[in-house]
Amino acid sequence: MSQWEPKIVAFLCSWSSYPGADYAGLTRLAYPPNIRIIKVPCAGRINPKFILSALRRGADGVWISACHPGDCHYLEGNLYARRKFALMKSLLEHTGIEPGRVHFSWISATEGHKFADVAKEVVSSAKALGPAKHMIKKEAEVA
């Protein structure tokens, strides 16, 4: 178990948080390599099913990041998403998913430092919780 590293699925909006990750790289900031990035056009594109799907496939953490309110490239995608995510996170936690598994953040294209900081926080909270044990779909084992 000492070898275990959490797998984090990160859904990043292509206008802010994805360039934010780029910027963190350009400024040579170190952040944990546990993050698998999936680029999406907008926070509004993220269906709550995506989050469940990641958890079902064994993600130890899910991180969703998008533009700050008011900065959305599509003007209001993140504002609709904010309501969706508030309820999603609340219901996930109400039904027994640990609060440290699912994270949300606003990160703009120039906030490389914030990106690295939140990445560290997301990974360390997943590490503290240990490997995900709930919601994982066990596939039939084929000999």
Add this chain to the structure above:
Amino acid sequence: MQGYTERIQEAARRLLADKRVDVVIGFRKGTVPFMNEPFLAKNLDQVRQLHWDGNCGINLANYLPKRTDRIGIVAKGCDSRNIVVHLLEYQIKREQLYILGAPCRGMIDRRRILASLDGRDPSSAEEKDGVIKVVGSDFEVTLDRQEYLQENCSICIHRNPVIFDELLAEPVPEQQDVDRYPDVRQVEAMSPEQRWVYFDDLIKTCIRCYACRNACPLCFCPTCFVEESRPQWVGKSIDPTDVRTFHFLRAYHVAGRCTDCGACERACPVGIKMRQFTKKLEKDIKELYGYEAGVISDQRPPLDTYRPDDPQQFIK
């Protein structure tokens, strides 16, 4: 609720005779006690089958989407709220509807009554003045109606229809000072692991029959997420993760739309209390956005709108 049957039949006869509507959606008496069935009266001969008592718990708003004719519909408080949701979601046009509002004193939970009979078979039941008289071949018991209401009815705060063209009776007094969420708070107080176990226990008997979905007036998508195959979000098995995913998404799907009519629990053949999922969302939406589903007909549903200052403490 005495006298409703006559009022419904009178109104249906009038509406059909005047060609004001093409069909009247109501209930007729079922073949076994405590089980009334939805009934669509399309001509004057069928009107006398229309019936009303405390076993009309099915949500009739479920029969509205995609209809193109003119409809008379009997609506309790919850049915009328679901009609409002349908109007907001463009599933039916107001001018198609003639709503017969039925002020409601709660519907009977047949399971609890049957359980109280210790296996004896009732052959008929009658409601009068707040009591239910259950008669079987070798017994007769009288039960207090208030004690045997469906759980959602006993905490209902919208018993009178919110939208109607005519009322079948004088409005009933709304229940005051109802605590709608003691059970939700109890779960909230648990640790994550306890909550996981609690919901595991809750849904472990699920056979994935989708009766809850089919009884739900909100479920009208052309392709339900459980039937999507590319990508397949939910496996079709009774694997615990698939069952969990189904119940989670079903509840999430009705967020901000669910009126807590109890149709899902009523339909469930194994008695799962799936309202535990939806009630949490209902509580959150009330606390975060101050919205109650189906009460105001000119306000967009909470997930179809936003406010610039929505709560966002959970976002880093």
